[in-house]
Amino acid sequence: MSPGKDVVLDVEGARVQFEMDRGVARVLDDVDLSVSREEIFGIVGESGSGKSMLAASMLDAVEDPGVLSGSITYYPSPDEPVDILELSAEELRQLRWEEIAMVFQGALDSFNPTLRIGQHFQETLSAHNVDRQSGMERARELLSDLYLEPEQVLASHPHELSGGMRQRALIALALLLEPEVLVMDEPTGALDLLMQRSILSLIKKLQRKYNLTIVFISHDLPLVANLADRIGVMYAFDLVEVGTAEDVVEGARHPYTRALLKAVPNLETPYAEMQPIAGRAPDPVSVPKGCSYAERCPLADDQCLDVHPPYDDLTDEHRVACYYPEEAPAAIPLPFEDQSVERPDDPPEAAGAAPGKEGSR
Amino acid sequence: MHWLINRLGRAILTIVGTVSLSFVMIRLIPGGPLDYLRGQIRNQNPGMSSDAIDALVEAQAAINPDQSIVEQYVSYMSSVFQGDLGTSTWYGDPVNQILIEALPWTLFVMALSLLFTFAIGIGLGAVMAYKEGSRFDYTFSSVSIFFNSIPYYVLGVLFLFVLSYQMDLFPTGGRSSDAVPVGFSVAFLLDALYHAALPVLSFVLTRFGFQALAMRGNSINVLGENYLRAAKIRGLPGRRIAFQYVGRNAVLPLYTTLMISIGTMFGGAVILEEIFAYPGIGYYMFQAIDARDYPLMMGAFIIITTAIVAAILFADLTYGLIDPRASGGETRETY
Numbered sequence A: 001m002s003p004g005k006d007v008v009l010d011v012e013g014a015r016v017q018f019e020m021d022r023g024v025a026r027v028l029d030d031v032d033l034s035v036s037r038e039e040i041f042g043i044v045g046e047s048g049s050g051k052s053m054l055a056a057s058m059l060d061a062v063e064d065p066g067v068l069s070g071s072i073t074y075y076p077s078p079d080e081p082v083d084i085l086e087l088s089a090e091e092l093r094q095l096r097w098e099e100i101a102m103v104f105q106g107a108l109d110s111f112n113p114t115l116r117i118g119q120h121f122q123e124t125l126s127a128h129n130v131d132r133q134s135g136m137e138r139a140r141e142l143l144s145d146l147y148l149e150p151e152q153v154l155a156s157h158p159h160e161l162s163g164g165m166r167q168r169a170l171i172a173l174a175l176l177l178e179p180e181v182l183v184m185d186e187p188t189g190a191l192d193l194l195m196q197r198s199i200l201s202l203i204k205k206l207q208r209k210y211n212l213t214i215v216f217i218s219h220d221l222p223l224v225a226n227l228a229d230r231i232g233v234m235y236a237f238d239l240v241e242v243g244t245a246e247d248v249v250e251g252a253r254h255p256y257t258r259a260l261l262k263a264v265p266n267l268e269t270p271y272a273e274m275q276p277i278a279g280r281a282p283d284p285v286s287v288p289k290g291c292s293y294a295e296r297c298p299l300a301d302d303q304c305l306d307v308h309p310p311y312d313d314l315t316d317e318h319r320v321a322c323y324y325p326e327e328a329p330a331a332i333p334l335p336f337e338d339q340s341v342e343r344p345d346d347p348p349e350a351a352g353a354a355p356g357k358e359g360s361r
Numbered sequence B: 001m002h003w004l005i006n007r008l009g010r011a012i013l014t015i016v017g018t019v020s021l022s023f024v025m026i027r028l029i030p031g032g033p034l035d036y037l038r039g040q041i042r043n044q045n046p047g048m049s050s051d052a053i054d055a056l057v058e059a060q061a062a063i064n065p066d067q068s069i070v071e072q073y074v075s076y077m078s079s080v081f082q083g084d085l086g087t088s089t090w091y092g093d094p095v096n097q098i099l100i101e102a103l104p105w106t107l108f109v110m111a112l113s114l115l116f117t118f119a120i121g122i123g124l125g126a127v128m129a130y131k132e133g134s135r136f137d138y139t140f141s142s143v144s145i146f147f148n149s150i151p152y153y154v155l156g157v158l159f160l161f162v163l164s165y166q167m168d169l170f171p172t173g174g175r176s177s178d179a180v181p182v183g184f185s186v187a188f189l190l191d192a193l194y195h196a197a198l199p200v201l202s203f204v205l206t207r208f209g210f211q212a213l214a215m216r217g218n219s220i221n222v223l224g225e226n227y228l229r230a231a232k233i234r235g236l237p238g239r240r241i242a243f244q245y246v247g248r249n250a251v252l253p254l255y256t257t258l259m260i261s262i263g264t265m266f267g268g269a270v271i272l273e274e275i276f277a278y279p280g281i282g283y284y285m286f287q288a289i290d291a292r293d294y295p296l297m298m299g300a301f302i303i304i305t306t307a308i309v310a311a312i313l314f315a316d317l318t319y320g321l322i323d324p325r326a327s328g329g330e331t332r333e334t335y
């Protein structure tokens, strides 16, 4: 977005639509996003907000019958743009995993149950014409980096490994072909708290060692805040706030981001103990014409309901899709911010919707 | 190893148990076969003394009247374990000889039936899954369900009547033509296939549908798996995905079905071989029941039981080789 930055992945107007009986579901709604080289970019949002769609779009891997449009540009070097959506099938096949790799949501069943872990590494090497000897050496190194016993893991079948081991083996497999970019969709979803935190430190370590660009997707804001350099917050199929981790956690300006933060008493609170935000996200078949958060927002007014808010660039790094970014902190106070003394008796459940409805009429 | 012995032991116990049970049933149950035989002889020879009738019954059932039932059981079982199934009262030949000569023919028909059932089922099921929701899928799903709902013996009788008697396209009985000398020649093989065609067709047509629908369901499940999506994005070649990913994972669950089909097919063979007058194990079993030839009946029964148990044991022992998730063995149960 900001010129002069070393962008590695540039997403512009990315849109995913599904033809359904009820109508057309737009599950990714003109998303713009630039990922800089060697950063960790975190994407958070509630379930169904389109995070996985955005992740899949980055590899042009949205599954049928979803249709992806817009433009996704990959920069192997700053002056060498590759338009991912224009690639031939074979070029795309090579780009995936060699340049941009992915760890899927539901990673625990990303291995073929009838093959050994080692066979997954080998078949990937030969599919991309990489020398098996040196490729397997890299596999062993990656597995050791992830605190796994290489020989033992390579000889195992998936069901013989614990969830955490499988998860780490999958990360090793994703890094096998030395990709520039690693997209991780909920890589910690199925793990317990301790395992989640230890995977995070491993991811940080790998990022530094291999100079990776990582797109890290989670519904767990505290988790992402601990890891990412920059954070994008998704709501109803689009990004509503993007900024550095400090911008988004300490200076959040979008009412939805603030509601998310308010639901978390402190950043160490596990996701499972968070309070839900009242109200429901819009249906992808009929997204409101105005701000998609208006129905749950305490600040919503007629303008919000009528016209989709454009991005407001607060700083070079920090942008918010909201008409009232300046008013948001006072309207949705956070317990760990000083201004929260305004309404100290607020129960945490009242994080938005009820007064929002009245305020908008 | 311990597990293997355990499995083998259980298999043998199953066989011994079933054989003993049928031995006892034949002899002891009131209104059982022996009483029936006795009644029949009495009806045909109203003047005969009951001692004479008993003697006749014992001769026909090959029972030694001087022995108690327990002694009879022990002596029968011990000769069975020595491989001696007695002498057929109807044919006058050793039961062993009759059954050993018949067995290859039954196995021939069953092997062909299984081969075609599974080849057609797996192939068709895979294509249906691949074209899920298409006209092809819809048509062949219906066809599969239709054929699967016809009993094999009904189709057998129909084939025999129309294709053999009415149209004279296939033989009405027998395993091979007298004109073709038995031996390893192409002519003999073709002749054997010609004779086996209708029984095999009756089996295959009434069974492929079940396998096709099972394969279709399994494949569709695999197509939705995460590992399949991951494999595609890793850029694996289409052939590897089709065989190592979809094929292997979809066929695996059919393996146990295959082995169990061997059992049910032996059961079906008794009836089909009778319909097509095809002298295999089933045919002789039917003849033996008709003629109250107990040694032959028991012998055929033992062979069929053993084959079924052996097939299931084989499935159990080899499943671990093809499905790594099952290789633990100890905690698994197939029967």
Ligand SMILES: Nc1ncnc2c1ncn2[C@@H]1O[C@H](COP(=O)(O)OP(=O)(O)OP(=O)(O)O)[C@@H](O)[C@H]1O
Pocket: A018, A020, A025, A027, A045, A046, A047, A048, A049, A050, A051, A052, A053, A054, A064, A065, A105, A219, A284
């Ligand atoms: N095959 C499909 N057809 C129609 N709609 C779909 C399909 N797959 C997903 N969607 C819709 O797309 C939207 C975004 O889905 P996506 O998987 O990206 O959500 P997510 O943010 O990753 O959620 P989660 O945290 O639960 O993984 C959802 O509202 C979902 O209902």
Ligand code: SF4
Pocket: A254, A255, A256, A291, A292, A293, A294, A295, A297, A298, A299, A300, A301, A304, A305, A309, A321, A322, A323, A324
């Ligand atoms: S203030 Fe208006 S624009 Fe901002 S989030 Fe609320 S409804 Fe949307």
Ligand SMILES: [Mg+2]
Pocket: A051, A052, A053, A105, A185, A186
């Ligand atoms: Mg998701």
